[in-house]
Amino acid sequence: MFDAAMIEVILLTLKLAGLTTLLLLILGTPLAWWLSRGRSLTRDVVSTIVSLPIVLPPTVLGFYLLIAMGPSSPLTTLVGRPLAFTFEGLVLGSVIYSMPFVVNPIRNAFEAMGPRPMEVAATLRASPWDAFVTVALPLASPGLLTGAILGFAHTVGEFGVVLMIGGSIPGRTKVLSTTIFDYVETLQWGRAHVLAGGMLILSFAVILFMTQVERRLVGGRGGR
Amino acid sequence: MNFSHPALRSGVCALALLIGTAAQADEILVAVAANFTAAAKDIGTAFTAATGHTVSYSFGSTGQLYTQITQDAPFEVFLAADQARPEKAEAEGFAVPDTRFTYATGKLLLWSADPETIDGTPDILSSPDLTHVSYANPQTAPYGAAAVETMQALGLYDALKPRLVEGKSISQAQQFVATGNAEVGFVALSQVIADDSGSSWLVPDDLYSPIRQDAVLLVKGGNNEAAKAYLAFLQGAEALSIIEGYGYGVGQ
Structure with missing residues (x-):
């Protein structure tokens, strides 16, 4: 059912989604924390930028990324080499594209927690960092889990950005969604079905799992 | 009434x-x-x-x-x-x-957006500094298949393979070159005939089957x-x- 080329595509997609999710958890958690601590115009602007990929067509993002990754762009100068058609370029695109799906659930979890647990921790003489790690993070763990799963699944399904900046290089930028497109275009529907069916099952499992997590989360706060 | x-x-x-x-x-x-x-x-x-x-x-x-x-x-x-x-x-x-x-x-053209890159010959394809060559998906786009035949005829296909970037159609292959993300690419002459700002090599008819x-x-x-x-x-x-x-x- 799976040939070597398909396995290469699947492994590369999992690597891309895994790395993107990891980076988003590392970058997104402090960002979500900062966004959840009060309201200001700066926060609203940053929050809007983070959420843009939800409504922006991926082709718009892909188009700007393609321009931004061009040979004479500031980004290319900064990185030292062009990022278009590279795995690193796809990671960058995916981090931007999937950011709201990771940051927003974590931010919501931090906001739902309220200021009280951190205040209590402070009266017990926990340092802010200590309180963040031992109180805030465990309390927000369902949000972190939701964010990680959503970010992973969203990256696996990414199409428009990859199409614009990928170049479909086997083993480097040829991922699942564009491969399905290729199989459909070349009338290899048997193979398309294998990958598309897999995506359907994965997406179903993700949403079902999320619903369960959310129910448990709400159940745990039953007293409110 | x-x-x-x-x-x-x-x-x-x-x-x-x-x-x-x-x-x-x-x-x-x-x-x-x-x-x-x-x-x-x-x-x-x-x-x-x-x-x-x-x-x-x-x-x-x-x-x-x-x-x-x-x-x-x-x-x-x-x-x-x-x-x-x-x-x-x-x-x-x-x-x-x-x-x-x-x-x-159709006529196949090796094209670059930069006026200096191609000197009217395919020599650039042998350059070790070349990082990306764009072409169209050879399974769905005949110009992509013609590009593969050309590279094979030149004996450069295996060497170029890791540097090939694939567009969904010949339009995207051109777009990769136009944005400078690929230094050169195989495009259709018709796409760039009105644009004399870049440089190119018109691939001879005998290197690929007629399109x-x-x-x-x-x-x-x-x-x-x-x-x-x-x-x-x-x-x-x-x-x-x-x-x-x-x-x-x-x-x-």
Whole structure:
């Protein structure tokens, strides 16, 4: 059912989604924390930028990324080499594209927690960092889990950005969604079905799992 | 009420006339291979001016358009970038038999957006500094397949393979080069003929099989006189001079 080329595509997609999710958890958690601590115009602007990929067509993002990754762009100068058609370029695109799906659930979890647990921790003489790690993070763990799963699944399904900046290089930028497109275009529907069916099952499992997590989360706060 | 009757009757007559002319100025939907985009638009304008019929185009790679045709897309005419798909469309009952003909022969070009990169020879392809060469998906785009044949004929395919970046269609292959993300790429001469800012190498005909682009009347357009008129127009002198103007060969 799976040939070597398909396995290469699947492994590369999992690597891309895994790395993107990891980076988003590392970058997104402090960002979500900062966004959840009060309201200001700066926060609203940053929050809007983070959420843009939800409504922006991926082709718009892909188009700007393609321009931004061009040979004479500031980004290319900064990185030292062009990022278009590279795995690193796809990671960058995916981090931007999937950011709201990771940051927003974590931010919501931090906001739902309220200021009280951190205040209590402070009266017990926990340092802010200590309180963040031992109180805030465990309390927000369902949000972190939701964010990680959503970010992973969203990256696996990414199409428009990859199409614009990928170049479909086997083993480097040829991922699942564009491969399905290729199989459909070349009338290899048997193979398309294998990958598309897999995506359907994965997406179903993700949403079902999320619903369960959310129910448990709400159940745990039953007293409110 | 009675004396308004003649006015009413003339109104009905006018309406019938209007419907009559509307039925004559038909609209047709044509699926066009991406490399022929610019020429098809010019031909459409000339066709509308000559006949009053309007043309809507849907552009894509030949493979993508063919898949859509097999899935009941409403296209009435198919201008492919190869001969294989129009033949297949006929064999599988999507096209009207005996309506196929070659409307253009494509020319492959190695192109760079930078005026210094290509010196009119394929030498750049042997350069170790070259990082990306763009081409169209060889499975769905005939210009992509011609690019592979060219690289094989030059004995450079294996060396270039890790540096090849693939566009979904010849348009995307050109776009990768135009944005400078690929230093050079294999494109259709027709795409860049109006642009003399870059540099290029016109690939000699003997390095790849001829890119004969066939047109065919699809079953959906079988009863549409405008669709038949479009195909006739495509073989007329006016269309041929437009096609030649875009760098294609005409006549077999």
